[in-house]
Amino acid sequence: MTVKQIRAFLAVAQSLSFAVACERLHLSQSALSLTIKALEEGLGGRLFTRNTRNVALTAEGEALVPLARRLIADWDNAEDELRQRFTLQRGRVTLAAMPSFAGNLLPPILKTFRARYPKVNVTVNDVINEQVLEMVRDRQVELGVAFEPTTSSSLAFTPLYMDRFIAVVPLDSPLAQLDDIAWQTLLQQPFITLQRPSTVRVMLEEHLQARGMKLPVEFESHQLATVGRMVASGLGVSAVPALCAGQMRELGAHCLTLHDPVIERAIGVLTKPGVELSAAAQALFDVLREENLAQRISGPKHQPL
Amino acid sequence: MTVKQIRAFLAVAQSLSFAVACERLHLSQSALSLTIKALEEGLGGRLFTRNTRNVALTAEGEALVPLARRLIADWDNAEDELRQRFTLQRGRVTLAAMPSFAGNLLPPILKTFRARYPKVNVTVNDVINEQVLEMVRDRQVELGVAFEPTTSSSLAFTPLYMDRFIAVVPLDSPLAQLDDIAWQTLLQQPFITLQRPSTVRVMLEEHLQARGMKLPVEFESHQLATVGRMVASGLGVSAVPALCAGQMRELGAHCLTLHDPVIERAIGVLTKPGVELSAAAQALFDVLREENLAQRISGPKHQPL
């Protein structure tokens, strides 16, 4: 039993005429006749009673009609769906991104993506930097956005931005009047930062230790928003990735360029080598790079690459 | 997209190896490779990522697996069902039979049929003789069992039995002592019979009128069982088709051969000419004729043909 045979059967069953059906099928009468004959022989009995003058369904043919209809409908739907996936009229991407990215740059990017591929579903996993690597490695997601891995992580990294740390100070602090600030100066204030397992916290401590400096940590949180709110309310100062500048300002804190040392690290897309991206994932990857380019023009604090 | 392609896809998706899959498909590696390639080209994208060392599903391929499974399962089920219908492992027959037949000879016949074709559904329409003709004519049923039509009814008739009228008298009547009885004698008793539209009633009156006799009707019913019960309780006598002898005896009445005149008429199978019988209907038809033959040997009152 082949798809062609069932399509032919349905066409004949509908019109009850070989002559009419063979036009719809773009087939000669003889070919149609043979096709039906082959189907009948394959199934072991007649589906139509036909003399030269009229065509009618047998009882078994009658039974096949609804089955055939369902079969062909399902068949066409499946084919359609697959084709839609390939043409990105449908589909699904899974993405893991670290919170600072997921909460700041990602939303407008997703908006662009959605505008271009409205039926493609995007699942965003807003997880900490380490888990981004883990999820990509375990193939729980196709794409990850995170800091560039330090150790060779067996993951492919495509840089998007060069992110540097900026200082965050209360609006009413005298420091808020400066254009930029040195770490040495900043660290004379009570320091508010993320809790230890955080990549950001670890990065900070490593870089500063190398320069013989130490964080005068006064308050710790595991959420960047809390850090921002604490700074805004005058409890102390902080240093965060430039990526979060917008968020900090929204929370009522002031941001300054930080130097001596400039601490920076690439943020980019992580993929698992050898695992081919779905068409949908590839499209999202492309949008991520395009949007990066767009930002380069408008020029934010974090520098696109 | 063809059935063969999808089967090939599933085989490869399951084993994740072309080499293994091609054995299950009874196909050479190259043919399988081309089949998958054709499927991929037809759908517009890759379903497997494959280097010589391992084969893996793409995201789209992953999406196709459940679809393909359902598609193939439905396909095979449909094919199976049709094949079962043709081999009478399944199916459905519709039959209309007049009550005297449906209630007496038919049940053991259906038992034989069911024993032979356990999965074939039989729908019996127990309707009066005229409606049997009507239902066959309207193709509401494939087969009918009824008296031979008088007027050319445009239906095909295959005789099964020659049924003759027998006398039914109360057990305690002096008539019950006789071996046989003439109509003239029977008609001296109060007569119980079916109501007018009945074919049996009309037949009786027509035949007797031709011989100058008339039914001394005392009681009328539209059900044969009621007639039997009335006779059994001594209200009068009746004459019924020999087909109903068993039923009459069960109701407590006595049956006698009736003569002068012998009124007889063929009972047989009605079909609509030009309408091919389903395999199931043909099988039931055959059983009806076989059972008739079996009865000829054991020899009942109504004579098989």
Place this chain on the structure above:
DNA sequence: CACACTTACGATATTCGTAAGGATT
């Protein structure tokens, strides 16, 4: 006799298997 399905047959297209090629372990 005209219409509609079937059968016959030659041409075309598809599919298959063998064999060679290429890549990975």
Place this chain on the structure above:
DNA sequence: AATCCTTACGAATATCGTAAGTGTG
């Protein structure tokens, strides 16, 4: 070097359309 998928190519097979055949109204 061995394994496994792909590509190439000739052979077998299947499918198609034209045309002749058949039966029915």
